[in-house]
Amino acid sequence: MPLLTELSFLLNGQTAHVLRGAPFQLTKLTASCDFDPAMASWLAEQRALRTALFCGQFVTGTALALEALPALHRVSASPLILACVVPGRPVREVELCLVHPWLLNKEVLQTTIQIVSYSKGPLHSLQIISHLTESAETVLAALEVIPSGLTSLANLALHAVSGSVTNELLAGLPPILAQFAGLKSLMLLSKNRYDALHDYAITRALAAAWHTHCASLECVSLPNATYVRNPKYGWVTLKDLERILVEREQALLQRERDVREREAALGEEQRMLEARERKLEEQIRELKVELVGGGAGEGSSAVA
The missing domain is CATH 3.80.10 (Leucine-rich repeat, LRR (right-handed beta-alpha superhelix))
Structure with a gap:
């Protein structure tokens, strides 16, 4: 051996x-x-x-x-x-x-x-x-x-x-x-x-x-x-130290979940805000078209 x-x-x-x-x-x-x-x-x-x-x-x-x-x-x-x-x-x-x-x-x-x-x-x-x-x-x-x-x-x-x-x-x-x-x-x-x-x-x-x-x-x-x-x-x-570490790990996991939920909520709010902005832009464009179209009709009548 x-x-x-x-x-x-x-x-x-x-x-x-x-x-x-x-x-x-x-x-x-x-x-x-x-x-x-x-x-x-x-x-x-x-x-x-x-x-x-x-x-x-x-x-x-x-x-x-x-x-x-x-x-x-x-x-x-x-x-x-x-x-x-x-x-x-x-x-x-x-x-x-x-x-x-x-x-x-x-x-x-x-x-x-x-x-x-x-x-x-x-x-x-x-x-x-x-x-x-x-x-x-x-x-x-x-x-x-x-x-x-x-x-x-x-x-x-x-x-x-x-x-x-x-x-x-x-x-x-x-x-x-x-x-x-x-x-x-x-x-x-x-x-x-x-x-x-x-x-x-x-x-x-x-x-x-x-x-x-x-x-x-x-x-x-x-x-x-x-x-x-x-x-x-x-x-x-x-044993106490193990329990403390487990509790700390659970607290960190809960904090991570809270952060993800907060990020998800902020993301949803951001999407809703962007949607409102897009809708507002569309309304502004529609209003602008109406204003421009109305102004052109009034000018034609004046010339005639």
Whole structure:
């Protein structure tokens, strides 16, 4: 398969050695095998790889050649694998996978943020996939290190695969958001359908409230809706925006119909006016003929 460009290699363990010497040049890879020296050696052959999702374990001592993966654009992996593949490469999107609940803390995240900040992208998108079993104070302390380490970040996402997004966590986000200079998009997702993030009474006002602390924010995605900032209508959901666009389109169509009807009415009036003018001209010509004919009869009688 020399023309293969996308591959999902879902064989666990140290199985990457079977890929060495493969004739294809991938642009996208999903791999669950161990990130070991064999994997690093094979990745050095993949010069066109742009998107890589590494789901396997990192084998201590594995190193990637500096010239490997020159086109890498998006990476999803654990902190140790990110440390191996991100620095010095043009990575713009990072998905940080914290598979163990205790990994979402200030120390781990601070180290990871420093590592991914060495991307030559520069990095503009960060998504954190983690468990939220720690206290809101611990999670907020971890998130606080992001804006100081990634000054160019435009998109931030937090996906909780377990645990709960609490009111305390939501209330603690504004001071963190205020530290971002150019954050445009914020996404918060949770699989717990009964936490605060799924309470519409709470979340419907979050986008506008967060925007007062982070003026660059333009889009907020939550489980129940995605909010976008419109210069005319303020913060609206995508459904609201769709409805507004439909109503505007209908208004424009109605205006077009009104214009056509007005033009038709004006055209009819113009035709009626032209008809009256033609009739008036005919009456004037008839009157002129009568006047000329009457004058000629009177002159003949006088001569006789």
